[in-house]
Amino acid sequence: MTDSPSASSLIIGGAASSPRAPLPTLPPLALYIHIPWCVRKCPYCDFNSHTASPVLPEEEYVDALLADLDQDLHAVYGREISSIFFGGGTPSLFSAEALGRLLKGVEQRIPFAHDIEITLEANPGTFEQEKFVAYRKLGINRLSIGIQSFQQQKLEALGRIHNGDEAVRAAGMARQAGFDNFNLDLMHGLPDQSLEDALSDLRQAIELKPTHISWYQLTLEPNTVFWNQPPVLPEDDTLWDIQEAGQALLAEHGYAQYEVSAYAQPGRPARHNLNYWSFGDFIGIGAGAHGKLSHPDGRIVRTWKTRLPKDYLNPAKSFQAGEKALTNDEMPFEFLMNALRLTAGVESHLYPERTGLSLDTLVEGRREAEQSGLMQVEPSRLAATERGQLFLNDLLQQFLT
Template identity: 90%
Template sequence: MTRESSASPLIFGGDAQSPRAALPVLPPLALYIHIPWCVRKCPYCDFNSHTASPVLPEEAYVEALLADLDQDLHAVYGRELSSIFFGGGTPSLFSAQALGRLLKGVEQRIAFASDIEITLEANPGTFEQDKFVAYRKLGINRLSIGIQSFQQEKLQALGRIHNGDEAVRAAGMARQAGFDNFNLDLMHGLPDQSLDDALADLRTAIALKPTHLSWYQLTLEPNTVFWNQPPTLPEDDTLWDIQEAGQALLAEHGYAQYEVSAYALPGRPARHNLNYWSFGDFIGIGAGAHGKLSHPDGRIVRTWKTRLPKDYLNPAKSFKAGEKALGNDEMPFEFLMNALRLTEGVESRLYPERTGMTLESLAEGRREAEQSGLLQVEPSRLVATTRGQLFLNDLLQKFLT
């Protein structure tokens, strides 16, 4: 495939053109690859996903992804990838042959760290033992399996295509395929869900011995079926009971909460997601993918790609839909909206290292947040209090200018 480079203008936000200190060291670099197709669109899903046709355009999409990556290479010359994440949609709909061609093409363009983490999202309804053995042989070394629930009535309410038995089998098949590092994605606060229902799901997940659990509350998002036809969700008191009891159960079994909805066994947090939350860099390729790249002169640029698969695959259209340099006035919020999701926050020194801004630029918002009991009074770290974690939006408002 041949395609002209994007001619999208650089959009400056706020006082983006004001001088900012050069970055002493560039942050780790990751790659996000978006595969936008799934078997069926779930009623709660607001991601850029589209129902797959019987035959996926694997070859054309892989070529487009590599051509998309080629256009971003000038900004990451000489750097190496610390992680790769295949997200979607359902990336496991793609064959091992297609993903193999893609990974080979990526490695020919950017060096891989010796201990690179490569994660593939998969759903139980797409598990095939031979296919996942082949994925593991490609170097994919981590899975994220979209379970959501093990209870049939809850799965039906969520529009999922698998049943509880298939979900259990998927975890076993992952291990048999050679994956000793995998995440289970589980929701709570589901339609008509009781405390006992939620804890039963969590106990079943824990029994499967994943190294990581993403356990988060169902929310109703705009532009979804659930937003327009909302189901009956548990009362606030029940939601609070589920949250408290679930966190205690996870801690009892050795899963430490390190982010608002992420729990991991020792040494097993998701490296790719930690990079997001600590304001690391990432290239985003694929339909609707977002990226964020730092430059030695202090510029930090966010990019986003053409959203619809048919447009992304159209040689007459640009891969890049837009880009924006972050302004000095935006930097506190941009950095903290990720860092403060981490239960232990980040070291204060990371702010000037990753943004080129001084710690003094946070002083006013920091003082207000500390006085409100939302931010811990801890000079060497930026970390939310327990209350701040619960009211993260209120905390972040302190840093808006």
């Protein structure tokens, strides 16, 4: 682990880099809170999630989260939080009382923006009307509901604990509880899935009128059951047909694609995720949570927390498992890995504002990407072409040293 170098002799994509400048302004600040427990671990899931015991250690975990946050406060003094995201695991396993105490403790430590977005991930099998009304009263104003599919055979293959009817009811209960802003998570490319199966799931989701749909392809990840025991997935031609037809269907119903797998009604993109993709800052608290914080002197530091819940709750162990200051030669890839996921990319001036580096450090990689048809020839923006969106890994290779 080293501090960020400032020597002008570093080479980035073939071009000499300028010294890292102090950041003119710090980016927006978000907070990610990880709740690591689930009713059951899904066979495709590579997130830091663990099967819950009959009684969750809510009180101890909230205490640990606030103590964890206390240790990060020195790096964000004087700033306010623009969004909070409760991820997991299944955060909706926690009671409203526990989440209320946590939110109150966070706000006592860091001011909330007046229009803060607070999102809670929830699964249909954990929906209780009274509990979600209480969540809304706490100030949680956005839900992300993990549907994945409405079809029983597909849900069983994915190891989900809910059925299709419960998924439909969950969306209705969310609206009745006062949530006028909610996301539905859907997967495609599921075991033995046909084009019509995938479009049927999308049509059902659209009928529920969420403000946002996350629609992404199932991938087999290491350290999962599916990686060791792979299911039969659709052929590449079928996957391509699903992608094209699904995007057309979503657009037809007013869901604009603004990121690789994110579609939103006008004015309803996920602000928390937009902050990630535009290289904003975020504190990460909870077992296995990651953070990224910028400092006025130009340092940008990534952090990660102790992964196992039992270790995170152990007072003899540190919350923080590690940290790394990004070096100048890592910065182009780190920035573009996020920004180029956005279908419109970002305005070019955001790169020097968020990294402290000159746009000159992108010149050679950008030229090669443009000549390959992977990046738009647009001086005022950094954006992938449609082909670049499809081959994002190839595009990002142009900015690796």
